[in-house]
Amino acid sequence: MSHKLLCQADDYGITDAVSAGIRKGIRDGLIRNTGLFTNMPSSVSAVADLDVDVCLGQDFNFVTGRPLCSPAEVPDLVDSSGRFRTSGAVVAAGTVVGSQGGIMLEFEQDPYPIDQVMREANAQYERFLDLVGKKPEYLHPHSLVTANTHAVIAELAERHGIVFAMDHADQIGAHFLTNTWNPKPFPLERQLGTNVEEEVLAVIPEVLDHDTTLMIAHPGFLDDELFQITTYTVIRMKDLAMYCSPRLREWVESHDVELVSWRDVG
Numbered sequence: 001m002s003h004k005l006l007c008q009a010d011d012y013g014i015t016d017a018v019s020a021g022i023r024k025g026i027r028d029g030l031i032r033n034t035g036l037f038t039n040m041p042s043s044v045s046a047v048a049d050l051d052v053d054v055c056l057g058q059d060f061n062f063v064t065g066r067p068l069c070s071p072a073e074v075p076d077l078v079d080s081s082g083r084f085r086t087s088g089a090v091v092a093a094g095t096v097v098g099s100q101g102g103i104m105l106e107f108e109q110d111p112y113p114i115d116q117v118m119r120e121a122n123a124q125y126e127r128f129l130d131l132v133g134k135k136p137e138y139l140h141p142h143s144l145v146t147a148n149t150h151a152v153i154a155e156l157a158e159r160h161g162i163v164f165a166m167d168h169a170d171q172i173g174a175h176f177l178t179n180t181w182n183p184k185p186f187p188l189e190r191q192l193g194t195n196v197e198e199e200v201l202a203v204i205p206e207v208l209d210h211d212t213t214l215m216i217a218h219p220g221f222l223d224d225e226l227f228q229i230t231t232y233t234v235i236r237m238k239d240l241a242m243y244c245s246p247r248l249r250e251w252v253e254s255h256d257v258e259l260v261s262w263r264d265v266g
Contacts, residue, residue: 013046018220035059055261
């Protein structure tokens with residue numbers, strides 16, 4: 001039985017430093033897939049500086065930075081400053097009644113009106129086409145997922161004939177590598193004390209029990225801008241070190257595990 005490992009780096013384009021770190025993880029590590037943010041100031045340079053071959057998807061972002069639509073077009077998605085409401089603010093303001101697979105949160109009332117989400121998602125998709133010159137190779141949500149945001153991305157995927165990573169993973173029976181190192185919330189003190197490399201090495205044998213395994217992390221370098229827009233900061237350096245770990249690469253090679261992208265399993 002062959003074993004495939006799909007290593008994905010989310011948040012490409014969130015800041016220049018994160019983008020540079022992801023490119024290092026592609027060149028020197030195991031990353032074969034990364035999803036582009038298109039609403040951030042660093043999106044343009046992220047595409048211009050992409051000098052490595054990678055399966056480039058799109059991360060739809062409704063919680064960080066400013067929307068591409070005017071705030072008047074997506075009033076329920078933004079705060080009084082016109083920036084997206086953070087995931088923490090959305091959760092604090094709503095009533096969470098459950099979750100599906102630990103990924104999709106179920107709210108008493110979905111905080112993301114589907115018409116506004118579709119409007120902004122369409123704008124972000126069109127921006128991808130403008131920046132990259134071709135369709136994303138896969139679609140993926142960022143951070144907070146609800147029934148409405150999931151439905152919008154699924155509709156776009158079907159309309160444009162693109163793999164929706166979350167749904168396709170279920171369809172092919174892919175296994176998500178147990179993630180013991182990326183809790184929410186994730187205070188800085190805990191990020192500093194987390195050894196991502198050791199955590200991953202402890203669970204990576206799961207790959208041998210499945211045909212296809214997905215590992216998703218948030219690698220990158222750090223810059224001041226990152227600390228202004230997200231609580232996921234120091235852990236990104238540790239995720240990058242994990243993806244570039246000689247010990248992890250040795251394990252993959254010694255067990256004949258094939259590194260794949262959504263091109264291979266799409």
